[in-house]
Amino acid sequence: MSTLAVHDHGVAHHDDHGHEHHHNQSFLSKYVFSMDHKMIAKQFLITGITMAVIAMILSILFRIQLAYPDKTFPLLTTLLGRFAPNGRISADFYLSLVTIHGTIMVFFVLTAGLSGTFANLLIPLQVGARDMASPFMNMLSYWFFFMASVVMLSSFLVQKGPASGGWTIYPPLSALPKAMPGSGEGMTLWLISMVMFVASSLMGGINYVSTVLNMRTKGMDLWKMPLTIWALFLTAILGVLAFPVLVAGVVLLIFDRSFGTSFYLSDIVLNGVQQPFEGGSPILFQHLFWFLGHPEVYIVIMPAMGISSEIMSVNSRKPIFGYHAMVYSLVGITVLSFIVWGHHMFVTGMNPFLGGVFMITTLIIAVPSAVKTFNWLATLWRGNIRFTPAMLFAIGMVSFFISGGLTGIFLGNAALDINLHDTYFVVAHFHLVMGSAAIFGMLAGVYHWFPKMFGRMMDEKLGYLHFWLTFIGAYLVFFPMHFMGLDGVPRRYYAFTEFVSMQRWLTVNTFITWAAIMAACAQVAFLYNFITSIFIGKKATQNPWESNTLEWTTPVEHLHGNWPGEIPTVYRWPYDYSKPGAEEDYIPQTVPFSQTMSSNQAHDFEDNPKGLEELNKFTSTLKANEQVK
Amino acid sequence: MMAQIQKNNDRLDLAPKKFNMWIFIFTSFMFFAALTSGFIVYSGGRGHGLNVIMPSAFLYSTIIIAISSGTLFLAQKAAKGLQFSKQRMFLWITFILGVAFFINQVYAWYVLTYRMNVYLTDTNASRSFVYIFTGMHLVHIIAAILLLLNTLRGTYKNIPQVRNLFKMEMTSIFWHFLGIIWIYLYVFLLLNQN
Numbered sequence: 001m002s003t004l005a006v007h008d009h010g011v012a013h014h015d016d017h018g019h020e021h022h023h024n025q026s027f028l029s030k031y032v033f034s035m036d037h038k039m040i041a042k043q044f045l046i047t048g049i050t051m052a053v054i055a056m057i058l059s060i061l062f063r064i065q066l067a068y069p070d071k072t073f074p075l076l077t078t079l080l081g082r083f084a085p086n087g088r089i090s091a092d093f094y095l096s097l098v099t100i101h102g103t104i105m106v107f108f109v110l111t112a113g114l115s116g117t118f119a120n121l122l123i124p125l126q127v128g129a130r131d132m133a134s135p136f137m138n139m140l141s142y143w144f145f146f147m148a149s150v151v152m153l154s155s156f157l158v159q160k161g162p163a164s165g166g167w168t169i170y171p172p173l174s175a176l177p178k179a180m181p182g183s184g185e186g187m188t189l190w191l192i193s194m195v196m197f198v199a200s201s202l203m204g205g206i207n208y209v210s211t212v213l214n215m216r217t218k219g220m221d222l223w224k225m226p227l228t229i230w231a232l233f234l235t236a237i238l239g240v241l242a243f244p245v246l247v248a249g250v251v252l253l254i255f256d257r258s259f260g261t262s263f264y265l266s267d268i269v270l271n272g273v274q275q276p277f278e279g280g281s282p283i284l285f286q287h288l289f290w291f292l293g294h295p296e297v298y299i300v301i302m303p304a305m306g307i308s309s310e311i312m313s314v315n316s317r318k319p320i321f322g323y324h325a326m327v328y329s330l331v332g333i334t335v336l337s338f339i340v341w342g343h344h345m346f347v348t349g350m351n352p353f354l355g356g357v358f359m360i361t362t363l364i365i366a367v368p369s370a371v372k373t374f375n376w377l378a379t380l381w382r383g384n385i386r387f388t389p390a391m392l393f394a395i396g397m398v399s400f401f402i403s404g405g406l407t408g409i410f411l412g413n414a415a416l417d418i419n420l421h422d423t424y425f426v427v428a429h430f431h432l433v434m435g436s437a438a439i440f441g442m443l444a445g446v447y448h449w450f451p452k453m454f455g456r457m458m459d460e461k462l463g464y465l466h467f468w469l470t471f472i473g474a475y476l477v478f479f480p481m482h483f484m485g486l487d488g489v490p491r492r493y494y495a496f497t498e499f500v501s502m503q504r505w506l507t508v509n510t511f512i513t514w515a516a517i518m519a520a521c522a523q524v525a526f527l528y529n530f531i532t533s534i535f536i537g538k539k540a541t542q543n544p545w546e547s548n549t550l551e552w553t554t555p556v557e558h559l560h561g562n563w564p565g566e567i568p569t570v571y572r573w574p575y576d577y578s579k580p581g582a583e584e585d586y587i588p589q590t591v592p593f594s595q596t597m598s599s600n601q602a603h604d605f606e607d608n609p610k611g612l613e614e615l616n617k618f619t620s621t622l623k624a625n626e627q628v629k
Numbered sequence: 630m631m632a633q634i635q636k637n638n639d640r641l642d643l644a645p646k647k648f649n650m651w652i653f654i655f656t657s658f659m660f661f662a663a664l665t666s667g668f669i670v671y672s673g674g675r676g677h678g679l680n681v682i683m684p685s686a687f688l689y690s691t692i693i694i695a696i697s698s699g700t701l702f703l704a705q706k707a708a709k710g711l712q713f714s715k716q717r718m719f720l721w722i723t724f725i726l727g728v729a730f731f732i733n734q735v736y737a738w739y740v741l742t743y744r745m746n747v748y749l750t751d752t753n754a755s756r757s758f759v760y761i762f763t764g765m766h767l768v769h770i771i772a773a774i775l776l777l778l779n780t781l782r783g784t785y786k787n788i789p790q791v792r793n794l795f796k797m798e799m800t801s802i803f804w805h806f807l808g809i810i811w812i813y814l815y816v817f818l819l820l821n822q823n
Contacts, residue, residue, distance in 0.1 A: 133645035206652040214645040244656045248663035251765065260750040261757040263671070278752035284671050288663060 033143070035135035036560045040142050041121035042453055045446070047142075048113020049530070051149055052439075053523070055104035060513075060520055062097040065089045067513035069495035069506075083161060091494045092181045095164035098492055099182070102167030103152065103190070105435065107197055110300040112145045112204075114442045115239070118303055119208045119232040121449060125551035126226050128217025128568060130561045133210035137203045144200035151193040155186045163190035166492065168289060171264035171282050175256040178270055191254060198243045205243075208236035217550070219570035223327075224589065226549050226574040227313075227320060230327050231306020234334045235299050241338070242295035249288030256280070283348050290341035297434045298337045301401075302330060304441020305372060308394040310574075311448050312376055314547045315391035316383025317585050319575035322375040329368035336365050346417045355414040362412035369405055373398065384578065384585070388545070389463025393444035396471050397437050403475075404433025407482065422492075425485025428478045436474045443470075446530070451544050455556045456537030462529040466522055473519025480508050548574045548588045572604070643795045650799050654806050657769065661810055664762060665817055672755045672821065679755045679822050681747050683815070686737035690730055691815055697726035698808045701777075701801055708797045713784060716797075720781045723804070727774045734763055734770075755821075762814045766807070773807050776800050 034040060061080075064073070065088070072087030083093035120138065124131055132138045155162035164182025165173035173179050174187055212233045216225075225233075252263040256277075264285045265277035313320040320326060342350060342358030350358075376398045385391065407429040410416050420426060443466075450458045484505050489496065496502035496509075543552040550570065554562050568590040576587040581599035593600050593611060597618050605612035672678060704719030738760065741747040749760045780796040788796075 133649055137649070202653075202656055206649050206656070209652050210645045210648040214648050215642075240652055240656050241659050244660035245663040248660050248667060251664075252667065252761065255749075255757070255761065261754060262750070262752055263667075263754045263757065276752075279677055280754055281671055281674055283674070284667055287670055288667055291663070 033139055035131070035139045036558075037120045037124050037131050037135070037138060038453070038558055038562075040138055041117050043142050044112060044116030044120060044145065045453070047146060047149060048109050048117060048442075049527075051104050051108040052113065053527070054153065055101050055109060056520055056523065058097045058101040058104075060516060061089060062094055062101070063513040063516045065094055065494070067506075067510040069497050092164060093161055094494045095166075095180075095492070096162040096182050096186065099164050099166050100152070100155070100162050103163075103194075106167060106296065106300065107194070108145075108149055108152070110434070110438045110442070111201065111239075111296070112197070114303050114438060114445075115208075115232065115235055115299065116142070116145065116204060117442075118228065118307060118445050118449070119204065119236065121453065122226075122228050122551065123208055123211050123232060124215070125452070125554060125562060126229050126549050127212060127215065127220055128550050128570065129211055129215035130563075130567070132207045133214060134207055138207050141200045141203040141207070144196045144203065148193045148197040148200060151189055151196065155189040155193075158185040158189065160184045160186060162186040168286075168293065169253070170289075171253060171256065171280075171285050172268055175253055175264050176268065176270060176275075177257060187257075191250060191257075194250065195247070198247055201239055201243055205236040205239040208232060209240060212236075217567045217570055220550075220589075223324075224570055224573050226306075227309040227323070227326055227330075228303075228306040228549075230330055231302045231309070234330050235302045238295045238299050238302070238334055238337060242292040242299070245288055246292035249285055249292070252288070253285065283345070286345050286348060287341070290344045291338070293344065294341040295337040297430070298333055300434050300438045301441075302333065304397055304438040304444075305330070305401075307441045307445040307448070308376065308397045309379075310549070311390050311394040311444050312379050312398075313575050313577060314448075314545050315386045315388055315394070316379050317386070317577045318379055318383045319577055320375065321378035321381075322371070323573065323575060325371050326375055329371040332368035333365060336361060336368070340365065340412075343412050343414075343417070346414045347421045352414070359412060359414045363409065365412075366405070366409060369401075373402055373405075388447065389458070389460060389467055390444045390448035390545075392464070392467040392471075393440045393447060396467065397440040397444060399471075400432050400437035400440060400474070403479075404429055404431070404437060408433060419488070420485060422490055423485035424481040424489050424491055427491050428481035428485060431478045431481075432474075436478065440471075443526070448545065449551075450530075450533065450537075451540030451556075452551055452554075454534045454537070455540055455558075456533055457540050457544065458533045458537060459529050462525050466525045466529065469522030469525070470519055473515050473522060476515035477512050477519060480512055484508060543588075546584070546586050548576060548586050550589060553588065553590055643791070647795070647798060647802075650802050654802065657806070658810070660765070661762075661814065664758070664765065665814070668755065668758045668762075668817075668821070671758070677753045677755045679759070679818070680753075681741075681745065681756060681759070681822055683818055683822055684737050684740040684745065686733055686740055687815055687818070690733045690737065691812060693726055693730045693733060694808045694811050697723050697730065698805050700726060701804050705797045705801055708793055711790070717781070717784045720777065720784065724774065724777055724781065727770065727777065727804075731767060731770055731774075734767055737763065759818060762818070766811055766814060769807055769810070773800070773803050776803060 029035075031039065034043070061076075064076075073084075074087045076084040076089060077087050080089070080093070083090060083096075089097070120132070123129070152162075160181035162182060163169065163174070163186045164180060165187070169187070169190065173183055177184050177187065212225075212229060252261075255261040256264050260276070262277040262280040264282045265275070265280040266282075268275040268277050309320055309326060340358060340362045342354060343362045346355050346358070380395070407425065411420055411426060411429055447458055447463055450456070487502075487505070489502050489505055496505060540556055542554075542556055545552075550568065553568055555564060570589045571592045572587065572589055574589050576582070576599075578585045579587060579596075579599045579601075582596060583598075587596055587599070593604060594614075597615075600611075600615050600618075602612065602615065605615060700719045701723045704716050704723060707713075707715035707719060741759065742749075747756045747759065749757055751757050777800050780793075780800045783793055783796050
């Protein structure tokens with residue numbers, strides 16, 4: 001097999017590289033302050049999963065409040081103490097729960113947990129590099145992320161509780177420490193945590209971009225890169241350009257909070273006392289925030305898209321449909337994401353003409369998104385589909401992306417948004433299109449690359465159970481929210497008991513809560529599967545999915561430097577699945593065309609006249625032989 | 630033959646690390662672009678002009694940082710020509726100019742606050758922006774000075790010439806960039822001072 005051929009090279013020229021990595025590393029340098037991208041990927045993944053579980057528990061807590069606003073649960077007081085007096089979650093703590101749930105999910109799970117895991121694992125392995133451009137910076141990136149996580153969670157320990165102004169931390173709530181309990185120390189910790197998070201994100205992103213551009217192996221030109229790499233590369237570019245803008249916004253916010261400036265504050269009366277702030281503009285913060293915030297949602301979804309593309313191609317045993325279109329649509333999304341931020345601000349008194357401009361740019365995003373969706377479906381079409389858990393999650397990702405994306409067209413409309421803004425319609429939209437879709441992409445990646453990370457397989461049956469319960473659960477949770485939103489039920493409200501027109505939605509809220517509890521229980525199946533498989537899972541073979549990409553040419557046993565001998569050379573694109581005339585239904589990227597004469601096509605040699613000549617010679621000989629027969 | 634090429638690939642490769650610096654410059658540029666855009670949105674939306682004639686200290690700062698770019702360039706030229714004592718001298722001069730820039734900027738704050746009554750906590754936040762621009766730039770300057778000192782330390786430790794040139798290049802990219810950013814900020818403020 002071709003993979004073996006690569007290793008033969010390695011043995012023949014066993015150069016100095018293999019040796020240095022076998023020196024015994026200390027526990028600290030191997031598991032804690034590791035500079036090996038594969039270990040860092042695992043660190044990101046496990047921290048990300050931990051944060052996801054915490055954020056999920058927070059969501060169940062506030063779902064309980066929404067379903068049973070009048071009931072008391074003494075257990076809550078036991079668990080949460082002062083945050084849930086008399087068996088009910090307090091209104092302030094409810095807002096904290098919503099805020100921290102959003103923050104953790106968007107940043108800590110779907111940005112760091114997703115990009116951090118898969119960019120670290122896959123970029124060096126799939127482009128053929130020994131490690132990242134700067135392994136040291138990579139290590140710092142993880143530890144900044146870890147510190148950010150600890151600081152964010154530590155805000156539950158301060159007297160007045162965590163930040164509670166929403167994950168978008170709009171001033172003036174976030175700028176005035178006395179505005180509400182969560183605006184005090186909780187908000188300070190939130191800001192400290194996010195500054196560390198951005199530092200982590202930038203260090204990671206800089207490394208990813210540099211590695212993809214500079215450290216690809218011989219033969220790996222940009223158009224031979226798997227879509228995972230394209231997606232992670234463009235995601236990193238988005239992060240590198242967008243996060244500094246958030247920092248700029250946060251710097252001004254910190255000056256308003258702590259140094260008495262008035263960038264965002266004006267005409268504030270607090271507890272009946274006129275505050276000295278004058279002339280500031282809270283809308284300025286929204287501009288700076290959403291200039292990051294909108295690219296951020298693509299930072300969340302694009303890795304999931306790349307992962308799903310790869311997994312769907314592998315498990316359909318078909319080339320991805322429209323590889324170039326897939327790349328160009330990712331590029332299109334990347335560029336467009338910087339000129340749509342105003343659609344979050346239609347109702348801020350924005351000039352309607354400007355709103356129209358943002359509406360048009362927003363709706364144009366439907367084009368690359370639809371191209372991608374069409375290509376995924378066309379990849380599945382008449383495929384020889386293998387329904388592995390990873391494949392199911394990848395298909396689930398497409399499902400959520402479609403059903404959540406459709407409502408994006410409603411919300412991107414400046415006129416409709418007047419009605420839908422800040423309602424549960426928005427909650428339904430983004431939980432499907434970037435929440436569930438991105439989580440499914442991440443889970444697909446975990447199931448697919450688990451053998452690469454831990455050398456063992458995950459249990460398939462538990463995987464199926466996990467998929468179906470989560471898939472159904474997510475739809476049951478988020479689909480009814482559309483109708484609540486259309487009826488004008490606002491998001492982030494503590495209870496709807498005071499509003500006569502909204503009381504009828506209480507039964508729906510109860511239903512949603514139970515669906516959420518079911519989906520949360522399903523994650524226990526995943527956690528059990530994940531943890532036990534690390535230790536007692538079935539041992540993985542080198543290439544368990546019969547996949548073409550480079551990471552499956554590395555030995556199962558990890559070594560720093562990835563390949564024991566030389567780095568393999570790449571000869572072809574990564575999607576030669578079920579190629580007519582080939583012996584097997586996959587041809588790894590490391591197999592030269594000279595070894596696959598029977599399956600070569602004229603279009604394989606578009607920029608290679610010599611190869612084309614050889615092919616013509618081969619086919620004419622073949623024809624001549626046929627005629628003799 | 631193939632093995633030969635692969636071996637070359639595995640050698641100490643500093644190019645990706647240098648590329649990291651370029652990407653960092655992009656992030657830093659985005660940061661200052663965001664701050665200045667914030668200024669435009671603020672002053673345009675609220676009708677708060679700056680209405681401050683920039684103190685002449687800023688002009689002197691500009692001259693200092695321009696000269697320091699020149700001396701760093703000379704240091705790099707000396708390093709390439711293996712004239713290490715000359716390299717060291719120009720690095721020291723650059724360091725002194727860097728510190729002088731820092732002090733002069735702080736002096737400009739003094740002038741703004743005590744002579745011109747332009748405060749950080751001004752009710753016209755356009756004026757606060759002047760402090761934010763210069764302050765955030767100074768934070769970068771501190772980082773650049775540390776980088777410069779690290780390169781300087783290398784010249785005393787007899788490190789390999791490859792490393793020496795690499796450190797020089799990293800420092801130069803960052804230092805020249807900060808000079809350009811300062812000129813950008815200064816011109817931006819001059820254009821908006823009325």
